Amino acid sequence: MKNKEWGTGLFKFLTFFADSVIVVFSVYITFLLLFDFKPPKWNIGPFIDIIPLIIITYLIFMYVFGLHDLLKRSFSETIYSIFLTVIALLVTTAFLTFFTRGFAYPRSVLLVSPVVQFVLLSIWRTIVWKITRKFHGRKDSLIVGGKSIEYLTTKILTKQKDLYNVKYICNSKSRHIKDYLKKVDVVFLCEDINLDLKKEIVDICLSTRKSIYIIPDIYEIALLNSKLSRADDIPIFKVKKLGLTIEQKFFKRLLDILVSLIGIIITSPIMLIVVIAIKCTDGGDIFYKQERVTINDKKFNVLKFRTMVMNAEGLTGPVLAGESDPRITKVGRILRATRIDELPQFFNILFGTMSVVGPRPERPFFVEQFKEEIPDYKYRTIVKAGLTGLAQVLGKYTTTPEDKVRYDILYVRNYSIFLDLKLILQTIKIMFMKESSEGVKEDIDFNELMREEYSEVTIDLVEK
Incomplete structure (x- = not known):
């Protein structure tokens, strides 16, 4: 197992090293092509001077746009991330050349080299993507949970079936959990199983070196970034308070x-x-x-471009927009798909009623409803509402309110100015991804899915 982990780390290092070589080599190839294989020294000199800065910049944007994840990204998302990384690198390189050697760096090279970089990086990362998938294979998996088990199982079976071979699905009352654990490589735990069982399963997985994934509840999230302390010689964790310090609020503003x-x-x-x-x-x-809720449950009017017909809720009342909602205008569909309808909220941010990054502001009607249904929902308003956030970058429009709350609390727990900058850049990526902006869909029927495509999976759901 240690050799495998060491090999994976080495493979990642070599991948990123090869990326850097390709990025630099692409610029040099462009010089050769545009100058008949004899690039003038006074032209190529500025490029050589900023090679370290180009590599550092590439690695930063590679991380921001998710290219460091060699396994979980889909092929199309990988190519899209390469495109965004190359564009960001182009803009940054233009600034670097201007502030270092001015116009000695040819504009033609600056414009053509990103095309070469995109082509070569796409070919290289396609090879890496296939090797990574083949090396990982399909891991035999067990899913343990309660009420949310069907939702998690459906997500894995429909979105990550090429990575995980779900063999067993059971709830916490099953008497065969330990037997199932012996026959799988990966375990998924829902948030609604009791703590004693969770600790027992984690203990078994740690001792047998099995991978384990846990949907976090407020207990697990609270332990993140805890500070190690002690009572005399007894080690203890000090759980940090949720919320921002005065200094963090100042720099965030x-x-x-x-x-x-x-x-x-x-x-x-x-x-x-x-x-x-x-x-x-x-x-x-x-x-x-529209009236929305922000920090400390304060209400304010959020500003958006109108995407629905006039008086859209006159008859229906407050309802969430569906995927094919007839109330949405033709222009509104384009605005929603590209998130352009949110642009006027820059004025909300400037006037201080919102922040650039934070939990999305919700309507008072739904806030009260969600507070009754989701106990942790109250933690969302510890910070100011935002234009974008962790839930918007990592989730989708159709992500459940429960999962959005988890993302929002994780954002508060892990807040830093660098996280804000990262999420701002990542928001550019998700603006043109269809799944991130489409309306509420009909749920996939779990029983139908299992009956048609996964009839060999062992389902052990004891009656509650």
Whole structure:
């Protein structure tokens, strides 16, 4: 097992090293092609000077856009991440060359080299993706849980079936859990099994070197980043309070002001086009104000471009938008798909009612409803509501409220200014991903799924 982990680490290192070589080599190839294989020294000199900065910049964006994850990313997402990384590297390289050697770095090389980088990195990462998948194989797996077991199982079977071969599905009352554990390599634990059983399964997995994945509840999340302390010679964990310190709030507010001003300036042409489009299509109101809840349960009016017909909730009342909701206008569908309808919230951020990063602001009607259904929902309003957040970057529009709450609490627990910067950049990535913005879908029927495609899986769900 240790040799396997060492080999995996070495493979990752070699992959990232090869990435860096390809990024630099692509620029050099471009020089050769554009200068008949005789690039002038005064032109290639600035490139050589900033090679270390190019490599560092690439590695940073590679991490931000998820290329460090060699296994869990789909092939299409990997290619999309390469595209974003190359574009970000182009912009950064343009700034680097301007501030180092000015116009000695050829503009033609600056524009052509990203194409070469994208092609070569895509070919290389395709090979890496296939090798990683083949090396990992399909791991025999056990899923243990309660009420949420069907939801988790459906996700694994439909989204990660090429990585995990689900052999057993059982709830916490099953008498055969230990037998199932002996026959699998990977264990998934839902959040709603009792703590004693969870500790027993974790103990077995640790002693037998099995991989284990746990959906966290507030207890596990609270332990994250705990500080090791002691009572005399007894080791103890000090669980940090949820929320931001005064210093963190100060620097977060500075970032909000800076990003909102830049956002308003850069997106003003887009917002002008949207204003014209909305007025020309149905002549109704351009903006839509809606009461939302932010830090300490304070209410404020969030500002958005209108994407539905006028008075859309006059008859239906407050309801979540569906995937094919007839109330959404033609222009509104485009705005929702690209998240452009959210751009006016830069003004909310500038005026201090919102933050760039934080839990998405919810309507008071749904806040009260979710507080009754989800005990941990109250922790979302410990920080200011945000334009984007961990739930938006790692989740989808269709992610359940329970999972969004987990992401929001994890964000609060792990907050740092660097995490905010990372999530801001990652938001660019998810803006054009369809799954991240589509409406609420019909649930996949678990029993139908098992009956049609996974009839050989052992299902051991004792009656509650």
